Amino acid sequence: MYDYLIVGAGLFGSVFAHEASRRGKKCLVIDKRDHIGGNIYTEKIEDINVHKYGAHIFHTNNKEIWDYVNQFVEFNRYTNSPIANYNGEIYNLPFNMNTFNKLWGVVTPKEAKEKIEEQKREAGITKPRNLEEQAISLVGTDIYEKLIKGYTEKQWGRPATELPAFIIKRLPVRFTYDNNYFNDRYQGIPIGGYNVIIERMLENCDVQLETDFFAEREQLEKEANKIVYTGMVDEFYNFRFGVLEYRSLKFENKILETDNYQGNAVVNYTDSQTPYTRVIEHKHFEFGTQDKTVITREYPKEWKKGDEPYYPINNEKNNQLFRKYKELADQEENVIFGGRLANYKYYDMHQVIGAALTKVKEEFNK
Ligand code: FAD
Ligand code: UDP
Numbered sequence: 001m002y003d004y005l006i007v008g009a010g011l012f013g014s015v016f017a018h019e020a021s022r023r024g025k026k027c028l029v030i031d032k033r034d035h036i037g038g039n040i041y042t043e044k045i046e047d048i049n050v051h052k053y054g055a056h057i058f059h060t061n062n063k064e065i066w067d068y069v070n071q072f073v074e075f076n077r078y079t080n081s082p083i084a085n086y087n088g089e090i091y092n093l094p095f096n097m098n099t100f101n102k103l104w105g106v107v108t109p110k111e112a113k114e115k116i117e118e119q120k121r122e123a124g125i126t127k128p129r130n131l132e133e134q135a136i137s138l139v140g141t142d143i144y145e146k147l148i149k150g151y152t153e154k155q156w157g158r159p160a161t162e163l164p165a166f167i168i169k170r171l172p173v174r175f176t177y178d179n180n181y182f183n184d185r186y187q188g189i190p191i192g193g194y195n196v197i198i199e200r201m202l203e204n205c206d207v208q209l210e211t212d213f214f215a216e217r218e219q220l221e222k223e224a225n226k227i228v229y230t231g232m233v234d235e236f237y238n239f240r241f242g243v244l245e246y247r248s249l250k251f252e253n254k255i256l257e258t259d260n261y262q263g264n265a266v267v268n269y270t271d272s273q274t275p276y277t278r279v280i281e282h283k284h285f286e287f288g289t290q291d292k293t294v295i296t297r298e299y300p301k302e303w304k305k306g307d308e309p310y311y312p313i314n315n316e317k318n319n320q321l322f323r324k325y326k327e328l329a330d331q332e333e334n335v336i337f338g339g340r341l342a343n344y345k346y347y348d349m350h351q352v353i354g355a356a357l358t359k360v361k362e363e364f365n366k
Contacts, residue, residue, distance in 0.1 A: 002027060002223055004028070004227070005027075006027055006029040006227075007229045008029075008229070008231055010352075011339070011349055011353060012038075012342075012352050013031075014038075014198050015353055016338065016360060017201065018200075018201035019364070030208045030211040032210065032211060036198045036199070037194060038053075038339075039053040042193045045253070046255055046290060046293075048292075048293070049286060055266055055282075055296075057187065057285070058190070059348070060184055060185075061184040063186075068357070069353065072197045074190070075186075075191065076189050076191050076286060078189045080182060080265070082267065084267075086146045091147060093181060095138075095139050097174070097176055100115070103142055116140040123136045128165050130165060131161070133165070150272035154272065154275075154277050167314075189285045226336065232309060233325045233326070233329060233337060233341065233342045234325055241325060244322060244325075247313060249308070250299040252276075253294060254295050255292055256294070259290065259293060267279045279298075280296045282295075322344040336359055338352075338356055340352065
């Protein structure tokens with residue numbers, strides 16, 4: 001008999017499992033995949049850590065969370081500075097003085113701000129109601145057309161006018177010559193890869209892979225006093241109110257006989273024609289010097305049952321549906337829901353760790 005059955009060996013489940021076992025609790029962690037780590041898992045190909053479920057860069061502003069992950073692994077000095085490729089034209093991201101200079105020839109922050117103000121005035125937006133209006137209000141129509149519209153509509157499979165504004169606010173807009181994609185104080189890639197973190201977190205737990213909770217639900221529920229569930233919340237309730245929507249991805253990996261394919265870890269293709277959104281060259285996350293290189297093209301696609309649910313689509317319709325499931329979830333006495341899928345939130349890794357540590361406090365400081 002276990003104290004906790006933890007469904008999902010991703011970051012949320014693993015933080016919870018680690019903290020519970022540290023407190024003497026017996027945990028069984030299951031995952032339907034054949035490996036631990038959830039979406040932060042990396043696979044070694046040609047001696048390169050390949051981010052199997054999309055590029056992951058750790059960043060946080062929270063010292064407590066930074067110290068927390070650093071007890072498991074050390075981080076390198078990688079700073080994310082993606083490049084945008086718009087029909088062969090190269091721009092720096094996030095939107096900063098380098099981007100504005102390349103686009104308009106402006107040199108000073110004052111000139112850049114004037115240009116954006118002028119475009120904003122022409123567009124006549126006072127209160128942004130969706131992603132398109134939000135983007136134009138932040139950076140003007142030129143940048144919206146070249147660097148945002150195509151990428152966003154490919155990524156989400158919907159017009160930018162039908163997407164929530166908060167998605168674009170993830171990206172900084174800066175009037176300095178600074179290509180750091182994040183504003184956070186701490187950032188990096190774990191030395192030795194993300195798997196090390198999860199392996200250390202789960203050291204003292206029982207782990208069962210290739211085990212789908214729903215295939216053995218009755219039996220598994222009998223094996224523990226409580227469940228920590230990090231899968232899709234609507235699936236937990238057999239989709240009784242309807243199906244929450246996700247965006248999925250297809251990853252196409254290639255091993256290339258060159259030591260440096262694109263000169264950067266992340267290149268975004270922001271036009272609407274190129275079918276993929278970004279190309280990742282994994283070795284650059286770790287300043288790799290291998291002879292070969294591994295790249296991944298990331299193709300967004302519509303999610304249907306059975307596909308990997310990568311991104312929750314937090315528009316009004318889905319959020320409303322989620323609230324119905326949340327009402328049920330809140331009433332459960334022996335099930336803790338957490339993580340990107342059970343909370344249906346566009347969480348980054350540091351937010352998942354923060355949320356898991358909050359649940360741990362609630363659970364063990366009663
Ligand atoms: P997951 O990692 O999804 O883990 C859930 C686990 O539960 C999975 O392993 C799944 O197999 C398992 N599971 C689900 N249902 C069942 C079931 N029925 N039975 C058994 N097991 C089940 N964050 C950053 O901070 N920086 C980044 O650069 C970044 N890049 C990202 C890029 C992409 C393409 C994506 C999709 C996400 C990115 N993230 C990034 C977010 C990050 O992946 C998440 O915040 C984090 O991994 C979520 O952890 P989790 O435990 O909630 O979920
Ligand atoms: N985005 C964009 N152009 C880019 C990069 C991002 O328009 O070159 C928009 C797009 O809508 C995307 C959002 O900004 O979904 C958030 O980007 P982020 O890089 O945070 O996405 P993630 O890494 O989570 O896929």
